[in-house]
Amino acid sequence: MNKNFDAIVVGAGQAGPSMVQRLATAGMSVAIVERHLFGGTCVNTGCTPTKTLVASAEVIHQARRGSEYGIRIEGPISADMRAVKARKDRIVGTSRTELESWLREMNNCTVYKGHARFESAHELRVGDDLIAADKIFLNVGGRAIVPEMPGIDSVPYLTNTSILDLEVLPRHLLIVGGSYIGLEFAQMFRRFGSEVTVIEKGPHLLWREDADICGAIESIFANEGIIVRTEAECVRFARRGEDIVAGVNCASGEPEVVGSHVLLAVGRRPNTDDLGVEKVGLKIDARGYLEVDDQLRTNVPGIWALGDCNGKGAFTHTAYNDFEIAAQNLLDGRSRRVSDRIACYGLFIDPPLGRVGMSETQARASKRRIRVGQRPMTRVKRAVEKGNSQGLMKVIVDADTNEILGAAVLGPGGDEAVHAFLDTMSARAPYTTLRDTVHIHPTVSELIPTILGELQGPL
Numbered sequence: 084m085n086k087n088f089d090a091i092v093v094g095a096g097q098a099g100p101s102m103v104q105r106l107a108t109a110g111m112s113v114a115i116v117e118r119h120l121f122g123g124t125c126v127n128t129g130c131t132p133t134k135t136l137v138a139s140a141e142v143i144h145q146a147r148r149g150s151e152y153g154i155r156i157e158g159p160i161s162a163d164m165r166a167v168k169a170r171k172d173r174i175v176g177t178s179r180t181e182l183e184s185w186l187r188e189m190n191n192c193t194v195y196k197g198h199a200r201f202e203s204a205h206e207l208r209v210g211d212d213l214i215a216a217d218k219i220f221l222n223v224g225g226r227a228i229v230p231e232m233p234g235i236d237s238v239p240y241l242t243n244t245s246i247l248d249l250e251v252l253p254r255h256l257l258i259v260g261g262s263y264i265g266l267e268f269a270q271m272f273r274r275f276g277s278e279v280t281v282i283e284k285g286p287h288l289l290w291r292e293d294a295d296i297c298g299a300i301e302s303i304f305a306n307e308g309i310i311v312r313t314e315a316e317c318v319r320f321a322r323r324g325e326d327i328v329a330g331v332n333c334a335s336g337e338p339e340v341v342g343s344h345v346l347l348a349v350g351r352r353p354n355t356d357d358l359g360v361e362k363v364g365l366k367i368d369a370r371g372y373l374e375v376d377d378q379l380r381t382n383v384p385g386i387w388a389l390g391d392c393n394g395k396g397a398f399t400h401t402a403y404n405d406f407e408i409a410a411q412n413l414l415d416g417r418s419r420r421v422s423d424r425i426a427c428y429g430l431f432i433d434p435p436l437g438r439v440g441m442s443e444t445q446a447r448a449s450k451r452r453i454r455v456g457q458r459p460m461t462r463v464k465r466a467v468e469k470g471n472s473q474g475l476m477k478v479i480v481d482a483d484t485n486e487i488l489g490a491a492v493l494g495p496g497g498d499e500a501v502h503a504f505l506d507t508m509s510a511r512a513p514y515t516t517l518r519d520t521v522h523i524h525p526t527v528s529e530l531i532p533t534i535l536g537e538l539q540g541p542l
């Protein structure tokens with residue numbers, strides 16, 4: 084059946100549904116097409132399930148540490164993986180169904196369940212339907228990469244999607260990839276009771292961060308008995324009976340590790356290979372990301388790309404900000420731009436890392452004169468009181484302009500505390516504004532003015 088709309092949104096991820104609501108509320112007729120699960124990666128196989136599991140892992144970890152706090156817990160403490168999964172499924176399921184019902188009940192909105200593929204610049208085929216609109220918003224997201232490593236096809240492997248269906252505890256989980264996704268799974272499964280080895284080809288875990296941050300994360304992992312094999316330059320796999328052998332060829336240590344399960348966490352690729360982009364001349368880069376300008380317009384008039392598929396961000400908050408930029412420029416006469424966004428993200432291990440702006444390494448590479456303030460969590464009273472004083476906080480300031488260039492807070496509540504830096508940067512206020520602000524005692528955030536008052540440099 085042929086049907087015309089004012090706008091079509093492809094993908095019900097983190098930008099699409101909000102875009103539909105803005106357009107529909109403005110009186111436009113809108114179609115949204117979703118081929119799989121409403122809520123996309125974040126709700127179904129990303130943020131929500133992992134943070135739900137991280138919460139279960141934190142509870143078991145704290146239960147085991149009960150005696151350190153003077154709390155007696157009788158009997159063995161173990162994870163009931165079926166119940167852990169059931170809790171996660173309940174929370175994910177509620178989010179997904181609420182989103183789907185919201186869209187289905189929305190005025191001016193038609194929901195299509197199926198795969199959308201371009202027929203022309205303004206037409207998409209969804210099963211037997213051909214739908215058309217002058218404005219098309221692509222919010223197709225991405226999926227896990229399965230790298231071409233020798234032997235990978237000879238072993239069963241897990242991705243961030245399939246590992247969420249496990250109802251048994253892996254005896255020994257091998258995780259390939261020491262970045263954000265891999266590290267969250269590493270710590271949670273270790274806490275549930277698995278042996279865990281992280282295999283990373285770089286020189287450190289999360290090696291794009293400053294060396295002091297990487298080092299602190301490695302020591303948090305070492306304290307929990309997580310094995311880390313860095314400089315694994317030649318990873319390969321083979322079966323040995325029930326086990327999986329991973330060859331790692333690291334500079335030191337055993338050349339192979341033996342585990343029961345393998346998780347691949349080595350990056351993601353955009354879902355642009357099955358969209359028919361070639362039919363309409365949509366430009367994609369060498370890695371498959373849709374090319375967009377600073378306002379998220381593709382090279383084809385009337386087509387925008389929002390979220391992970393444009394390669395400008397890889398987070399839920401960046402996808403949502405893409406929606407805000409496109410919607411406000413189109414409907415509110417604004418001229419918001421992606422380049423105004425300050426980079427920020429969290430690593431949700433325990434304690435979590437909150438990051439904004441440049442790392443110290445990036446700031447030095449930019450040839451600015453910088454000043455640096457830092458403090459270990461052992462000197463943050465709230466962290467000590469909570470019994471979680473691993474990590475550190477640091478801030479980098481431009482010595483000539485007094486601008487905050489970047490910050491990291493690795494410690495209890497670090498994912499929340501870092502927003503003080505982010506908001507000051509966003510307000511374009513000098514660091515002295517934050518330095519002179521009174522923060523609540525006793526919090527991790529109260530040391531932020533302190534480290535800004537103790538800056539070293541210029542360096």
Ligand SMILES: Cc1cc2nc3c(=O)[nH]c(=O)nc-3n(C[C@H](O)[C@H](O)[C@H](O)COP(=O)(O)OP(=O)(O)OC[C@H]3O[C@@H](n4cnc5c(N)ncnc54)[C@H](O)[C@@H]3O)c2cc1C
Nearest residue numbers: 094096097118123124125129199223224390391397398399
């Ligand atoms: C394990 C994991 C943990 C994460 N944790 C965090 C976190 O804590 N914080 C954070 O900010 N980010 C996190 N992320 C990243 C976050 O999930 C993504 O950045 C976010 O979901 C991107 O949203 P999106 O709307 O661009 O795409 P998606 O959420 O991927 O949505 C795209 C949707 O498009 C649909 N689709 C694709 N192609 C078509 C087509 N041709 N026709 C119809 N429908 C189509 C898909 O089915 C999907 O539903 C995590 C990711 C992973 C994998």
